[in-house]
Each structure stands twice: as C-alpha cells, then as structure tokens.
Amino acid sequence: MADPRKPPDDLVLVERLRAGDETAFMMLVDELGPSMRRVARMYVSSDAVADEVVQEAWLGVVKGLEGFEGRASLRTWIFRILVNTAKTRGLRENRSVPFATLAGDDLDQPTFDPSAFGGPGDPNAGAWSTLPFDWRGMPEERAEGTETLHVIGGAIAMLPPMQAEVIRLRDVLGWTSDEVCNALDLTETNQRVLLHRARTKVRSALEEHFRSVSEA
Amino acid sequence: MSVDASISCQEVVELLSAYLDGELDPFTLERVEAHLAGCDGCTMVLEEFRETIRLSGGLTVEQVDETQRRTLLEAFRNWRAGS
Numbered sequence: 001m002a003d004p005r006k007p008p009d010d011l012v013l014v015e016r017l018r019a020g021d022e023t024a025f026m027m028l029v030d031e032l033g034p035s036m037r038r039v040a041r042m043y044v045s046s047d048a049v050a051d052e053v054v055q056e057a058w059l060g061v062v063k064g065l066e067g068f069e070g071r072a073s074l075r076t077w078i079f080r081i082l083v084n085t086a087k088t089r090g091l092r093e094n095r096s097v098p099f100a101t102l103a104g105d106d107l108d109q110p111t112f113d114p115s116a117f118g119g120p121g122d123p124n125a126g127a128w129s130t131l132p133f134d135w136r137g138m139p140e141e142r143a144e145g146t147e148t149l150h151v152i153g154g155a156i157a158m159l160p161p162m163q164a165e166v167i168r169l170r171d172v173l174g175w176t177s178d179e180v181c182n183a184l185d186l187t188e189t190n191q192r193v194l195l196h197r198a199r200t201k202v203r204s205a206l207e208e209h210f211r212s213v214s215e216a
Numbered sequence: 217m218s219v220d221a222s223i224s225c226q227e228v229v230e231l232l233s234a235y236l237d238g239e240l241d242p243f244t245l246e247r248v249e250a251h252l253a254g255c256d257g258c259t260m261v262l263e264e265f266r267e268t269i270r271l272s273g274g275l276t277v278e279q280v281d282e283t284q285r286r287t288l289l290e291a292f293r294n295w296r297a298g299s
C-alpha cells in the first residue's frame with residue numbers, strides 16, 4: 001500500500017510544479033491518471049469526453065497552483081477540480097446520472113447473505129447458522145500469487161463504479177477516508193457503506209476462489 | 217453484559233470495515249469487541265477482511281495511456297511557456 005503523502009511533501013511538490021518541473025508533473029499524472037479517467041467517466045458520456053475532462057482538469061490544476069494552500073492534500077484538491085469539471089461537462093451533455101447508478105442500488109440491503117444467519121423468531125436469530133468457508137492460513141505463495149490478484153481485480157471491476165473507486169483509493173492506493181470523501185464528494189456515511197460493500201464482495205470472491213482451489 | 221447491550225453476528229459483520237478503520241463510537245466499539253472476544257465465526261470473518269485489505273494493496277496501479285501522457289506533458293510545457 002502506498003504511504004499517504006504528508007502535507008509538507010505536497011508543498012514541496014507544488015513548488016516544483018510551479019517551477020515547471022516536468023518530472024514532478026508526470027509523476028502525478030502517472031499516479032492519479034487512471035483513477036481520474038474512471039471518475040470522469042462516471043459523469044460523462046464516453047471515454048473520449050472523459051479524456052477531455054481529465055485534460056481540462058489538469059489545466060485547471062496548473063492554473064490554480066498559486067492558490068493551493070495545503071488545507072486539503074494535493075491529490076484531494078486535484079480530484080475536487082476533476083469532479084467539478086466532470087459534473088459541469090455532464091450537465092452540458094444533459095447527462096444526469098442518479099447516485100444509485102454510480103453507488104449501486106442495494107445500499108440499504110444487508111451486505112452478507114441473511115440466510116447465513118438464524119432468522120427472526122429463531123432462538124439463535126442473527127447468529128451464524130452457516131459459517132463461510134475458512135480460508136485463513138492459505139499458503140502464502142497461493143494467497144499472494146498473481147491468480148489471487150486477478151480474482152481481486154476481477155471482483156473490483158464488477159462493482160458499481162463508485163464502490164470500485166472507493167475501494168481502489170482506500171485499499172489499493174492507501175488514501176485516508178477523509179481524502180476519499182473529499183475527493184469523490186461523498187458523505188462519511190456513504191463512503192463507509194460503499195467501502196464495506198466493496199470489501200465484502202472482494203472477500204466473497206476470495207472465499208469462492210480459495211474454496212474452489214482447495215477442493216480441486 | 218446485559219441482554220439489550222448485546223449485538224448479533226449479523227450486526228457485527230456489517231460493522232467490520234468501520235471497526236478496522238477505527239470509526240466506531242466508543243459504545244459500539246465496546247459491544248463489537250465483547251462480541252468478537254466470544255465469537256469464532258465473526259473473528260474469522262474479521263481476519264479475512266484484514267487479509268482482503270492487505271492483498272488488495274498488492275494490486276498494481278494501471279498505466280496512463282501513452283497518447284494522453286504526451287498530450288498532458290505538452291499542455292504543461294505550453295502553460296509554462298505562456299506564464
């Protein structure tokens with residue numbers, strides 16, 4: 001997991017950008033580019049428009065550098081510019097995307113299958129009736145192999161876009177929950193719900209995977 | 217623990233992300249910890265959540281498209297030349 005960049009490092013980085021340091025700029029582009037493209041794509045109609053939005057956002061970033069004060073982390077600030085640019089562009093395209101489309105329409109449902117627990121009226125209501133497959137203690141070379149990463153990547157790709165982005169930023173890239181709320185314009189509660197659903201689905205995918213390899 | 221302060225497995229599994237991220241209020245935290253101390257099933261799922269998070273950190277970050285990189289670098293140079 002990447003170390004969260006500390007605000008003082010941000011200020012040094014901003015100084016370098018202001019001075020026109022291309023290496024510093026491309027480092028940021030490489031770090032944030034893939035997420036920025038996906039986030040932009042949530043609000044606009046095509047990949048091509050998303051690319052334009054990302055470009056426009058970077059332009060906004062370099063033009064706004066003088067005003068960066070380090071109150072939010074640099075990457076959060078860049079994402080705010082991106083999300084605003086993308087939303088404006090989406091409006092101009094007459095494209096309004098309901099939150100449920102981005103976040104998933106099952107947020108008020110339990111994340112775990114209720115049939116794994118005793119039902120209402122059962123003396124053991126709410127307690128495990130069927131335990132999930134125990135995949136702890138998988139040999140390390142199996143758990144950490146490319147196949148496992150493939151399973152995780154595949155499970156994330158299946159998630160509604162906002163769930164996918166929250167888990168990528170939090171667990172793949174190591175952002176804090178504050179940063180993610182700010183960057184994606186989510187309330188703390190929504191961020192937590194989205195992250196938990198995403199992690200639950202990735203955990204289930206791993207459970208399925210390890211169960212099938214242990215039976216093979 | 218009194219009966220109405222207890223919390224079920226089904227409730228605990230919904231709180232595991234918040235628990236791992238240190239986002240539970242003290243009252244709920246105490247109930248979750250008391251439950252975990254006596255429940256192997258929920259402890260197993262908690263440990264698998266931890267492992268899921270750790271393994272997710274090993275995913276490689278995707279590459280930015282080369283054309284897009286060149287366009288952005290050029291835009292950065294133009295900005296610098298114009299400012």
Ligand SMILES: [Zn+2]
Binds near residue numbers: 255
């Ligand atoms: Zn339990």
